[in-house]
Amino acid sequence: MTGILDSVNQRTQLVGQNRLELLTFRLMGRQRYGINVFKVKEVLQCPKLTLMPNLHRLVKGIAHIRGQTVSVIDLSLAIGGRPTQDVDKAFVVIAEFNRTIQAFLVSSVERIINMRWEEILPPPEGSGKANYLTAVTNIDNELVEILDVEKILAEIAPVNENMSEGIGAEIQQSKRGDDIVRRILIADDSTVARKQVERAMGSIGFEFVSVKDGKQAYNTLLEMAAQGSVFDQISLVISDIEMPEMDGYTLTAEIRRNPDLKDLYVILHSSLSGVFNQAMVERVGANAFIAKFNPDELGNAVKIALAE
Structure with a gap:
């Protein structure tokens, strides 16, 4: 060994x-x-x-x-x-x-x-x-x-899934205020991790579309784009990195290659907290990386995304 x-x-x-x-x-x-x-x-x-x-x-x-x-x-x-x-x-x-x-x-x-x-x-x-x-x-x-x-x-060892009330208030008071689309696409192959993000986002008044892997996420985005501007349907994407069929890095790269999707804000959210490749996060064009699972850190990342 x-x-x-x-x-x-x-x-x-x-x-x-x-x-x-x-x-x-x-x-x-x-x-x-x-x-x-x-x-x-x-x-x-x-x-x-x-x-x-x-x-x-x-x-x-x-x-x-x-x-x-x-x-x-x-x-x-x-x-x-x-x-x-x-x-x-x-x-x-x-x-x-x-x-x-x-x-x-x-x-x-x-x-x-x-x-x-x-x-x-x-x-x-x-x-x-x-x-x-x-x-x-x-x-x-x-x-x-x-x-x-x-x-x-x-x-x-269960983790706290509730986001601080102040973060939700800060998001609401951000420069985009009531104009933001309060809906997020979540991609994660772990049922538990997916539910954690859903509860955190739900606690600050966001709806969500959840899928189990990057391929499903990309197909969902293509379906949205076929119906009209994707930016009128979701505010951002929160994706795991490790997923069957298509990983989060590849999903992000595909989003950046598609003219209808390339400006979407993508947060990579992974349990690879100690060994993730920051250079690769930047190379594929992800906007942010957050290590699992801290609801306030995730909330702050969403706040930054919505303020841009």
Whole structure:
């Protein structure tokens, strides 16, 4: 396992080309899972775990890693499976989501696979664990499931989804005032993340159109443009970066290429808080980047967008 992620920092050229690399792993069974390498900081043999009182039932224990105290989440148990056995032979995937470091306990780690986002598809209808999936793909004629980590984290440590009342008032008092179109297009493959943004925007009086990936977002914008000026229908786009079929970088680039859409204000809103490529955000033409999830920061970004 030593060195499997040594080249992660050299992989940023994949960003913006609608490509990603998946680190594949298994839990308590034959099913394979994947996580985007850009969210992974390190993979280790499971260190010694310390049990502490009042830990969440999904937290296997606390580990001291690189000078940090990290909660180790039993990923199998978190998605409704059996608790991970033989912990001393298991691995932890150290990842950064939503501004914090987490460790996910997995039974085994396999390899890194270079893929296109077009090969990453929404979960099939009726999938047994669909409520914990953001996407699926096929590798070596085997279904690989990509988990909704944000949903798991929200169950362990719920975040505040309410925006400060003052931000809504400031938006209303901005120079555009009552002339703004109080409707936003939201694109995110995570049900939890999508709902968080919807609640935050709804709390300040905005309506929203929500879609599950960049391709759906772009098609929605094309449909709007066919009906008339898109600027009379929405004020801005808030998009995740990692999404099946079309990622947020590619969505932004496509918006900028389309004469009917090119002046739309785009906020990229991602859990890739520690490793996102600011140069790429600017290169594809996004107006702003906000790390998930702070409702006031998101509200302030919307306020700036509407004031321009």
